[in-house]
Amino acid sequence: MRDSNLPYGKQWLDDADIEAVVNVLKSDYLTTGPAIQKFEEKFSNYVGSKYSVAFSNGTAALHGACFAAGIGEGDEVITTPMTFAASANCVRYVGGTIVFADIDEKTYNIDPIEVEKKITAKTKAIIPVHFTGQPVDLDAIHQLANEFHLVVIEDAAHALGASYKGRKIGALSDMTMFSFHPVKHITTGEGGIISTNNEEYYQKLQQFRSHGITRDKDKMTKTEGAWYYDMQFLGYNYRMTDIQAALGVSQMLKLEGFVERRKEIVKQYNEAFADIDGIITPYQSTECDSSWHLYIIQLRLEKLKVTRKVIFDTLQNKNIGVNVHYIPVHKLSAYKNIGYNKEILPKAEALYEGIITLPLFPAMVEQDIKDVIKAVKEVIQYYSI
Template sequence: MRDSYLPYGRQWIDNDDIEAVVNVLKGDYLTTGPFVSIFEQAVANYVGAKYAVSFSNGTAALHGACFAAGITEGDEVITSPLTFAASANSVLYQGGKPVFADISEKTYNIDPKEIENRITTNTKAIIPVNFTGQPAFLDEIGEIAKKHNLVVIEDAAHALGATYKGKMIGSISDMTMFSFHPVKHITSGEGGMITTNNKDYYEKLLQFRSHGITRDPNKLTENHGPWYYEMQFLGFNYRMTDIQAALGTSQLKKIDKFIGLRKKYVSMYNEAFKKITEISIPHQDENSESSWHLYIIRLHLEQLTASRKEVFEALLQENIGVNVHYIPVHLLPYYQGLGYHRGDCPISEKLYEEIITLPLFPAMTEKDVFDVINAVNKVVTHYSK
């Protein structure tokens, strides 16, 4: 057993990051200032998108994307059940209805055939989730969207730095959301961003995150003077601060190093676990390159004398900070109250009962990785039939 607890994810903050934040604290701007646009441009350049709009967090960014897409009361938006609640909640915020399409058994990403089966005359958009950092089936989803005139809002909270058929995630779909929570690839404390190549979406997102207010002379219905502004629709205060943006800009400079370490540790896990018949390691789709936010093993419970809960608790006893990603959204009590039912997405529901997330973050050491490997081997061997 390890001497100390190893979390499943953790930020890596160095002196450059601290200096970047301190410089902002010593400057003139603490809220939205020059570093926000610097960070936005840096992310846009990194992913190859024309525009990037920052938000206070990833959920706010998704909400903004749903607004920009024109989602409103009565509209349906198809998304994955195997995701954090924000993917569906952002639809509810706009008065829309989330529709859950089940996942692929291999990649755990939303299945395009299931999307097609759930399209109605009320369908307005698709929110595919790049689960664990592996891109969804974006070509197929894009074809479905084009066929039915739908907007694609990629939930890439897990996938900064991932590629699909050689293209960077963030440059492909109508809009793409990134999260900068501390367990993600880079962090700004809290923070999110939408990238897009569509100028209309870009302008709507900018205005939405700031109460629906504009000072743009070209958009004003009248102009009383240099001080004048108009609130033209009901927006929100979803702005990022310069403190967050300075940290995010500093972190982005290290993203290749961070992702490289994640991939190294994944290779170590894969090599160690590939011959253990009681578990399955993640499947890598040949068309994509994951940026590996999460590493998830799937238990073959028919080969074990224990439940997932017992395996989970045994790993915790080894001081390994395991987690489960995620409880399918349609099974959450609030969504059950909205009329969603167990059995709506059977593949996701079965998978949920069998998965465990292992620690994976750049600040881990090789010793940490071997500690996880040894703990998994010990627990699985103990419970093996």
């Protein structure tokens, strides 16, 4: 057994990152300054979008995207139940109604066939989530969006560095959100961003993150001088700081290396677990290139003597910091209490009962990987029928 706990995810910071932050601390700008624009431009160049708007966190960014898309009272938005709560909460923040569509059994992503079943006259948008870093079937999603005149807001919190049919995730839909929480591909401490090719969305997002305030003379009916500004709608203080942005710029320089290291670890996991009868390893599409935010094994409970909880607890006791991603959103109290307890999403619910997330992050050393593999093999073998 390991001497210390191995987390399921962790940031990688080096001296260059620290120096970038220190340089901002010594500068004239700590909040909104030149580092923000530099980060946004660097990010757009990477994903191939015309615009990027940085936010204080990914949830705030999704809130902004829903506002920019004009979602409001009476509008329905379809998303997956297999995601973090923010993918659904953002719709409720603007007064919309969330609708859950079941998942594809292979990819664990939202199933476009199930999405189509949920479309009504009230449907305004789709929020597909690239679960674990593997892109959704965007061709099918876009076909539905075009047919029914829907906005597509990709939740790519897991998918920075991923590609769909040879194109980077981030410039393929109306808007795309990325997260920079410490367990993600790069970190700004907390932080998020929306990438888009739509100038109208871009301008709304910029204004939304800063109280709804503008100083743009072309947007105001009057001006009284250089100091003058106008608050044109109820926005929020969702700005990223220059401290965060400087860290983001530095982290972007290492992104490709981070993604490649994740792929190397996944390769070792896949090879080690390929012949274990008690688990199913992640499906890998030949049309997509996952950026592997998470490595999730699915337990074949019919092959095991015990529940998922026993497997989970045993691995935790061996200092392997496993996790579960995610409790289906419609099963959470804040959704059950408003009627979602009647939702029937059998594929998502069945998947949840048997999944475990294994440690996966670039700072893992070879011994860490060996420890995970050894522990999983021992536990599954011990509890196999």
